[in-house]
Amino acid sequence: xxxxxxxxxxxxxxxxxxxxxxxxxxxxxxxxxxxxxxxxxxxxxxxxxxxxxxxxxxxxxxxxxxxxxxxxxxxxxxxxxxxxxxxxxxxxxxxxxxxxxxxxxxxxxxxxx
Amino acid sequence: xxxxxxxxxxxxxxxxxxxxxxxxxxxxxxxxxxxxxxxxxxxxxxxxxxxxxxxxxxxxxxxxxxxxxxxxxxxxxxxxxxxxxxxxxxxxxxxxxxxxxxxxxxxxxxxx
Numbered sequence: 001x002x003x004x005x006x007x008x009x010x011x012x013x014x015x016x017x018x019x020x021x022x023x024x025x026x027x028x029x030x031x032x033x034x035x036x037x038x039x040x041x042x043x044x045x046x047x048x049x050x051x052x053x054x055x056x057x058x059x060x061x062x063x064x065x066x067x068x069x070x071x072x073x074x075x076x077x078x079x080x081x082x083x084x085x086x087x088x089x090x091x092x093x094x095x096x097x098x099x100x101x102x103x104x105x106x107x108x109x110x111x112x113x
Numbered sequence: 114x115x116x117x118x119x120x121x122x123x124x125x126x127x128x129x130x131x132x133x134x135x136x137x138x139x140x141x142x143x144x145x146x147x148x149x150x151x152x153x154x155x156x157x158x159x160x161x162x163x164x165x166x167x168x169x170x171x172x173x174x175x176x177x178x179x180x181x182x183x184x185x186x187x188x189x190x191x192x193x194x195x196x197x198x199x200x201x202x203x204x205x206x207x208x209x210x211x212x213x214x215x216x217x218x219x220x221x222x223x224x225x
Contacts, residue, residue, distance in 0.1 A: 036216075042218065042219075043217055043218045044156075044214075045216075046213050046215075049213055090156065105153060105155035106155050
């Protein structure tokens with residue numbers, strides 16, 4: 001069965017510092033991978049997605065993620081964090097033949113000035 | 114384009130009462146989903162629908178029912194609410210099952 005693990009429940013970074021949020025997945029075939037962001041009181045917004053091809057994908061708001069098949073990982077990165085990036089971040093995997101997403105439990109990001 | 118709308122925004126409900134959460138999308142997406150979000154548990158799929166006229170059970174379907182009479186609407190019904198159904202409920206849609214999902218703004222439900 002598919003599953004997604006986000007090992008960091010909460011991360012605090014200083015504004016301007018770099019950021020990496022970890023995501024590991026369990027899936028037998030090539031997965032479809034996603035990162036979503038949720039601001040307080042809001043729905044989820046897609047940051048980026050990986051279906052195939054180049055393993056480094058660029059998203060909105062300056063985020064990028066790298067798919068590493070050997071490590072079953074899809075970590076999210078940003079070179080310089082802004083205060084407005086404070087939010088909850090969710091990694092998700094979808095099966096190629098399926099119709100369900102599997103979300104991680106989320107990582108809460110706090111940005112300090 | 115509105116995308117996905119959900120109603121109500123929030124609701125307080127007495128245990129044992131029934132309630133229907135509404136979800137409407139205007140993107141003509143085939144697939145629609147209902148999730149609940151609880152602290153520390155992330156999003157858990159309640160029910161889904163691949164296309165109008167079909168529905169399926171997700172990870173936590175007990176106590177909930179859905180219908181998909183047409184492409185645009187996907188209501189979620191709690192027949193007899195219990196306090197453990199206190200949660201934030203999100204509706205989502207996608208054009209295909211493995212493509213990105215678009216989310217509504219959520220409904221915050223409190224069952225007392």
